[in-house]
Amino acid sequence: MSLKRPDFRSLLPVSVRDGEGLHQALTHRSAGGRHNERLEFLGDAVLGLVIADALFEQLPDAPEGDLTRLRAALVNRESLAALARESGLEGTLNLGEGERKSGGQRRDSILADAVEALIGVTYREAGMQAARDFTLALYAERLASLPSAESLKDPKTRLQEQLQGNNAELPVYEVLEVAGPDHQRQFTVSVHLPTQGWGQHGRGSSRRRAEQAAAEAALRRLQQTREQ
């Protein structure tokens, strides 16, 4: 998503928009003086609750695991940075000179922290309801078009659930090879599907990653088999 959303300032309560806290919320620690780290700590917790609550109400039948996965997909550095860009935060941040010259205005972590700090300062200065309104305005489109909880599951989980759903035997993973030096390991893993009678391979920088890659390959092959 890269839609242009209303400028973040227009979504803030007037008292916050014209208050002193706004400047602090937009100030990275590299600028010195009063910066936004404490507000970010607070805003992160407000954001977590607002999104948890919205998902809880919006999906009354979703099990806890789905709610947890959806929240993780909505609240993370990348999605917060995307929200920041869409709502005009880039270029409004106060950064130290070094940070500015090295492109800090565009850095995901700095943008994400500033969004959380804006939520934090709104909570402090205008209360929970105002912070909720601001957060839900930022997230309106994302909450209106949630990804399927299924698509957020990792490949191993999806593979296991698909096989269980078809009363097939569970997949068997095996490490075939560990290569490379300590800091650059390369794992090769096979996954065998006993009922289907075939297997796939996967590679990755950890055993877990290699298993996920193998499961992903097995899911693709199952899909192709069904389509034939």
Next chain:
Amino acid sequence: MSLKRPDFRSLLPVSVRDGEGLHQALTHRSAGGRHNERLEFLGDAVLGLVIADALFEQLPDAPEGDLTRLRAALVNRESLAALARESGLEGTLNLGEGERKSGGQRRDSILADAVEALIGVTYREAGMQAARDFTLALYAERLASLPSAESLKDPKTRLQEQLQGNNAELPVYEVLEVAGPDHQRQFTVSVHLPTQGWGQHGRGSSRRRAEQAAAEAALRRLQQTREQ
């Protein structure tokens, strides 16, 4: 801490104490039917905000890192389970037969989840302020006697900060040995303090753990040196 606190029921708003949600909040999924997992998801987020907010207000000069460490010390499975025991939650939970027979009433994870579900049901049925009051009542003594943020830092961080404070050179870590089979690795790490001219060793099941053990040993030796 193992103080006996007021029974959790007496801390709940009357509407929740006499409502239907309370039963659900105390019901583990093993009991079947409506259980507390969704309420736990919600309560976890409420708890996170209430504690973040309390620390933010109580420690106006604490940097973000201290707030984060303190929150992690207050909100984790062990401390929630301790709160559950102190406030009489053990023995009140609805569990499936297998879970009950295997001691589920005393299991940390089950107790911790039930506390979060109680916070969640209070939030849902009585609102944010009521959930905040309930949570702060549970946490009253812990918030009144916070550990020092310094003591919550990991040994590597404390060692580095102590050396920096004395204008000493930074410690140098080195892996000396990796032994044992894949699933039971044993790392041996040395830490060398250039300015002091000595080093210490540490062992652990990961490189990180071994480094922390080595740093802990170096901190002890620095302490002894100062006391001589």
